Amino acid sequence: AGHPMATIPPPQALLRPLAVPQRLLLGPGPSNVPPRILAAGGQQLLGHMHPEMLQVMDEIKAGIQYAFQTRNRLTLAVSGTGHCAMEAALLNLLERGDTVLVAINGIWGQRAADIAGRLGAEVRELLKPPGEYFTLRDIQEGLARHKPSVLFITHGESSTGVLQPLEGLGELCHRHGCLLLVDAVASLGGAPILMDQQGEKIDVLYSGSQKVLSAPPGSAPISFSERAREKMLRRKTKPPSFYLDMGCLANYWGCNDKPRMYHHTAPINSFFSLREGLAMLAEMGLESLWERHRANCTLLCQELRELGLELFVKEEVARLPTITTVRVPEGYVWQEITAFLMKEHGLEIAGGLGPSVGKVLRIGLMGYNSTKDNVDRVLGALRDALQSCRRSRL
Ligand code: PMP
Structure with missing residues (x-):
């Protein structure tokens, strides 16, 4: 009594529990939180x-x-x-x-x-x-x-x-x-x-x-x-x-x-x-953090090349150790690769942004996520995607 009636009902979606799937965030950020x-x-x-x-x-x-x-x-x-x-x-x-x-x-x-x-x-x-x-x-x-x-x-x-x-x-x-x-x-x-x-x-x-x-x-x-x-x-x-x-x-x-x-x-x-x-x-110290990013990025770049992919940044010194860009390989649609990695591997990498849209895929190895294990995981998943997502020439 005394209160007016709320005529808009509570949203059904909010009456269900919050759902947050497990994901490995290897895009350009955010990265997983330890x-x-x-x-x-x-x-x-x-x-x-x-x-x-x-x-x-x-x-x-x-x-x-x-x-x-x-x-x-x-x-x-x-x-x-x-x-x-x-x-x-x-x-x-x-x-x-x-x-x-x-x-x-x-x-x-x-x-x-x-x-x-x-x-x-x-x-x-x-x-x-x-x-x-x-x-x-x-x-x-x-x-x-x-x-x-x-x-x-x-x-x-x-x-x-x-x-x-x-x-x-x-x-x-x-x-x-x-x-x-x-x-x-x-x-x-x-x-x-x-x-x-x-x-x-x-x-x-x-x-x-x-x-x-x-x-x-x-x-x-x-x-x-x-x-x-x-x-x-x-x-x-x-x-x-x-x-x-x-x-x-x-x-x-x-x-x-x-x-x-x-x-x-x-x-x-x-x-x-x-x-x-x-x-x-x-606690880790800047020098060892820099070295960790450099080492994991170098390893990632080597293995991406061995997969037959082309790095977007030509000069090695100009490559950002936290985010690696590779050209979208010929015969593939980049959205299919990122969607496949998400669906089949619970793993995020990103396409381009702004002037790099449609040109590149971006793989981030940052902080807690910059590990050799994650290099192996993203490469394994990419190998799988390259086999599954190839488009036959029109
Ligand atoms: N500058 C750079 C270089 C970035 O990578 C980002 C985030 N992708 C931003 C600025 C903007 O940060 P935020 O998305 O946290 O607002």
Whole structure:
């Protein structure tokens, strides 16, 4: 009595139990989550301002500083996926009318250009065909021509399987009065990246939780250099997002000297999981993680060639150790191969994305999933698919 009638009935689907099949995720991410990280994410909540939670956030910050090899104080995780970090980087760095140069050799540059355009920035594009990377000379010409205040470049181009060399890039950008912004969502932990060293001196670096860190998607590490911080302090206008305003987030994450204040409710369980992913990375050590990805990727590439498949990225040094791209073999439809692997082997690999759609298959071996056993499993399954899915010539 007293309540109104709900006329829309409860959905039948929700009255049945949640169904999550077992799958081996060897696509470009997410990767499978190890039991220790799953357990961390399944813990009971804390309040988002409890001292124990703030301590978890401090541990995440230290973990990101290690993973990125940086001493930047403005280091934290945004509450969202890789795209959230990408938007956070661009919308805090750029103001309407700023010129940004975007290196585009796959989908991630395309997306960065899209985001920067929405912010009212003057977007200039530096283009390379999918499967290729940018040389210092390419970049230098672009910087001299367009005089941007920010350069966006992707370290691990997951749509094409290209690893972008970064040596010398930071110094080059700084000589041209430009900040270097690097997307390492697909590469962090799988290939060396030293934010403060090697003449890289990256100004803004971000990653994601669901690739090499093997945590669920939903939190994304990001860090800003002193140069980047100064540019943000010089802004004439507020960043156009409250949720991703780095000034507010810096305070919430204890990156400045003011008392920490509520900004938004942290995705507490995502942060527990990220903390464990970073802890596992710290325990293993960056060098051995890099070596593990290199070794398993090399083995995978050798065996793919022995199967008669052609690698999409020609130069070995330019191959991304976390995600390998092979050309769709002649006489096959790529969707039939991926569907067969899923149906018969419970195994995910992916087709192309953006400019590589229809051209490649993508196989990810990331973090917890980067093992020799998984190399054997994906090759066995592919051999089976190549026998079963061949199309007779029309
Ligand atoms: N950048 C790169 C290089 C990526 O591989 C991805 C994820 N595939 C993203 C950005 C976006 O991350 P998310 O899907 O977590 O938003």
